[in-house]
Amino acid sequence: MSAASQLDLGDAExxxxxxxxxxxxxxxxxxxxxxxxxxxxxxxDFGPILAxxxxxxxxxxxxxxxxxxxxxxxxxxxxxxTASLGEVVRAVARELAGAGPVQLLxxxxxxxxxxxxxxxxxxxxxxxxxxDSGPGALGGNRAALITYLEPxxxxxxxxxxxxxxxAIYAAQPGYVAPxxxxxxxxxxxxxxGSPAMLQGMGRTLRTEPDTVADLAATGIPTLVLYGExxxxxxxxxxxxxxxxxxxxxxxxxxxxxxxxVENPAATAAALIDFWRRLPSRATxxx
Numbered sequence: 134m135s136a137a138s139q140l141d142l143g144d145a146e147x148x149x150x151x152x153x154x155x156x157x158x159x160x161x162x163x164x165x166x167x168x169x170x171x172x173x174x175x176x177x178d179f180g181p182i183l184a185x186x187x188x189x190x191x192x193x194x195x196x197x198x199x200x201x202x203x204x205x206x207x208x209x210x211x212x213x214x215t216a217s218l219g220e221v222v223r224a225v226a227r228e229l230a231g232a233g234p235v236q237l238l239x240x241x242x243x244x245x246x247x248x249x250x251x252x253x254x255x256x257x258x259x260x261x262x263x264x265d266s267g268p269g270a271l272g273g274n275r276a277a278l279i280t281y282l283e284p285x286x287x288x289x290x291x292x293x294x295x296x297x298x299x300a301i302y303a304a305q306p307g308y309v310a311p312x313x314x315x316x317x318x319x320x321x322x323x324x325x326g327s328p329a330m331l332q333g334m335g336r337t338l339r340t341e342p343d344t345v346a347d348l349a350a351t352g353i354p355t356l357v358l359y360g361e362x363x364x365x366x367x368x369x370x371x372x373x374x375x376x377x378x379x380x381x382x383x384x385x386x387x388x389x390x391x392x393x394v395e396n397p398a399a400t401a402a403a404l405i406d407f408w409r410r411l412p413s414r415a416t417x418x419x
Contacts, residue, residue, distance in 0.1 A: 137397050138315045139177035143184030150194060151225045154203035157194045159187035164236065165229045168195040169222060171241030172334045175202035175322050178240060181397035189405045194229060200330025202322040213333025215341060219249030226257040236408055238262040241365060241390065242334060245341050248348050255351040260411055262404065265359045265390050267366030268374040269343035275365050279335040286332060295323045345377050355380040356407045360388030360395060
């Protein structure tokens, strides 16, 4: 296993794409890969795989969704639905589509958003990767944690929610505290987020309907990829979703819910292999 962290950005450079904060790397004019983060995440969650993707001949762009980290967002929680955010992703895809339809990847909640974007306008996209995402609403302990912290967000604010979340995770068996520099990034990006984003995305995560059939009907080539120990949408749930989509499945070893950080070498290799097998594979380097 070759674990990394959100500090490992290689030679990726900051950018603005369709008004959103982004990290990008790779040659201009190369096939574009657009990477969409999950709830409470950010573009840095893809940092360790950006250099390998660029090395394979791709132009990789990771974004913050509206309200996340360095991207401003509306102050109305009702904005943060997969339909609205999918429209944002489509706007980004249009801006990046000079080299043709983009390869789209959504992580966790970002997978629900990416799915909505593809269903709404499939011609913008050459393929879709659902990374540690699921067929519909999130359940289990992660959804219960969002519900538990929701009143605190309203009464005490986003910094209190972060402190409470960290205390809950620190009390779990096997917890390993991040190094100070990484801990500072994780805290700063969380508290920089919009409270409306946190509330709205949290609500959407717990109520999103199953639209797998709509995605299947687009015919867009899809890969379902997840950490072998994913504790959000369980592996068997994602396997069943892949079966309904007729999609390939890759389980990333030594990874839980963030394989791009927990095992970036295996994650990048699996993604490059998937994209290389598509009709545009001749544009990728061996």
